Amino acid sequence: MGEIRVALAGLGNCASALIQGVHYYRNARADEDVPGLMHVDFGGYFPRDLKFVAAFEVNRNKIGHDIAEAMWVKPNCAPIFAPDVPRTGVEVMPGPILDGVAPHMRDSFFTYDESEIQPVDVTEELRKAKADLLINYLPVGSEAGARMYAQAALDAGIGFINAMPEFIVSDPNSPHEKEFLRKGLPCAGDDVKSQLGATILHRVLTQLFDQRGLVVLNTYQLNIGGDTDFENMQVEARLKSKRISKTAAVTSCVDYELPTKIGPSDYVPFLENNKVCYITMRAKSFGDQQIDLFLKLSVQDSTNSAGVIIDVARAVKIALDRGIGGELSSISSYSFKHPRYQIDDFEGRKRVDQFIEGKRER
Numbered sequence: 001m002g003e004i005r006v007a008l009a010g011l012g013n014c015a016s017a018l019i020q021g022v023h024y025y026r027n028a029r030a031d032e033d034v035p036g037l038m039h040v041d042f043g044g045y046f047p048r049d050l051k052f053v054a055a056f057e058v059n060r061n062k063i064g065h066d067i068a069e070a071m072w073v074k075p076n077c078a079p080i081f082a083p084d085v086p087r088t089g090v091e092v093m094p095g096p097i098l099d100g101v102a103p104h105m106r107d108s109f110f111t112y113d114e115s116e117i118q119p120v121d122v123t124e125e126l127r128k129a130k131a132d133l134l135i136n137y138l139p140v141g142s143e144a145g146a147r148m149y150a151q152a153a154l155d156a157g158i159g160f161i162n163a164m165p166e167f168i169v170s171d172p173n174s175p176h177e178k179e180f181l182r183k184g185l186p187c188a189g190d191d192v193k194s195q196l197g198a199t200i201l202h203r204v205l206t207q208l209f210d211q212r213g214l215v216v217l218n219t220y221q222l223n224i225g226g227d228t229d230f231e232n233m234q235v236e237a238r239l240k241s242k243r244i245s246k247t248a249a250v251t252s253c254v255d256y257e258l259p260t261k262i263g264p265s266d267y268v269p270f271l272e273n274n275k276v277c278y279i280t281m282r283a284k285s286f287g288d289q290q291i292d293l294f295l296k297l298s299v300q301d302s303t304n305s306a307g308v309i310i311d312v313a314r315a316v317k318i319a320l321d322r323g324i325g326g327e328l329s330s331i332s333s334y335s336f337k338h339p340r341y342q343i344d345d346f347e348g349r350k351r352v353d354q355f356i357e358g359k360r361e362r
């Protein structure tokens with residue numbers, strides 16, 4: 001079917017896991033059961049078809065280095081499961097900093113000095129690289145940065161994937177999404193939902209309680225981690241959209257008001273990329289009796305999202321091949337915490353397969 005030319009805004013842990021995964025699964029064959037992948041063959045595209053053709057960063061120790069070298073540079077701490085990723089021949093470029101770097105993150109991100117390094121013109125570089133799509137992996141709270149990269153994708157005439165919680169694809173009033181639709185360019189988002197993370201687990205449990213006639217009286221989901229994603233999220237002002245995204249993903253599963261406390265809870269440096277989640281659900285069951293559920297989930301955060309994005313990139317490429325523009329509903333509902341349409345996750349999977357077969361337009 002050909003290659004999928006991917007550009008990356010932010011070469012942090014999620015990008016590292018994605019690049020490693022594409023190499024790790026390079027020999028995956030459709031007629032084999034491949035543990036870890038949700039789709040081996042996705043409409044004729046395989047994980048190995050993703051090719052990384054551009055990357056934008058603010059970390060001075062990553063800029064100017066081959067993508068396959070820069071992805072190991074600190075503060076990245078994603079698990080190393082494919083240490084032999086070959087050089088890409090593509091050097092990491094300085095992207096405009098904007099609000100991508102919160103004041104407390106300047107040192108942690110080894111942010112370049114703007115008096116010494118000039119950012120590139122992102123649109124021009126996307127065109128030069130002949131990218132098919134751009135993945136936005138900017139830190140939570142990058143309101144302006146996320147929109148700048150979305151606009152650059154639009155101006156370069158390519159697809160866009162929004163992996164972080166700025167409501168660019170899901171908001172029906174988003175001027176960017178309207179423009180993607182008008183230009184016939186596909187986009188998917190917002191805020192990637194991990195393969196088996198806190199969100200999907202909490203959603204499925206909430207649906208289960210509901211279907212079994214239980215009323216959830218109260219629930220919380222506390223998340224701790226030790227990477228820069230969690231370090232960045234220590235500042236409450238940057239967290240508004242993340243809290244909305246994670247909370248709405250759960251409260252949308254029932255048709256009554258659900259009291260919740262859901263969100264990133266603390267930064268624990270020694271955990272590095274290991275994210276630990278605690279979910280508690282208190283419900284009323286038959287005869288008004290109380291049921292309490294206590295759950296602890298421990299994952300590597302970056303690898304948990306990478307396989308999902310491999311599917312999303314292939315969906316966006318199929319939409320490009322078919323000339324479909326605007327928000328891609330099926331893959332967005334299935335793969336993101338804050339899609340435009342929150343639907344049952346098992347139904348979401350069905351819709352993605354219908355999209356692949358061409359039985360569903362978007």
Ligand SMILES: NC(=O)c1ccc[n+]([C@@H]2O[C@H](COP(=O)([O-])OP(=O)(O)OC[C@H]3O[C@@H](n4cnc5c(N)ncnc54)[C@H](O)[C@@H]3O)[C@@H](O)[C@H]2O)c1
Pocket residue numbers: 009010011012013014015056057058059076095096097098099100101109136137138139140145163164165191192193194227228229301302304305
């Ligand atoms: N499972 C998951 O890991 C998961 C799930 C949902 C959402 N997300 C979101 O995905 C995003 C990426 O997560 P991550 O773990 O890779 O974070 P990270 O901190 O490892 O990476 C972010 C990268 O962006 C770079 N950056 C900052 N400003 C920039 C700019 N203006 N231009 C280019 N690069 C810039 C930083 O230097 C850093 O390398 C975060 O917003 C996170 O919340 C991740």
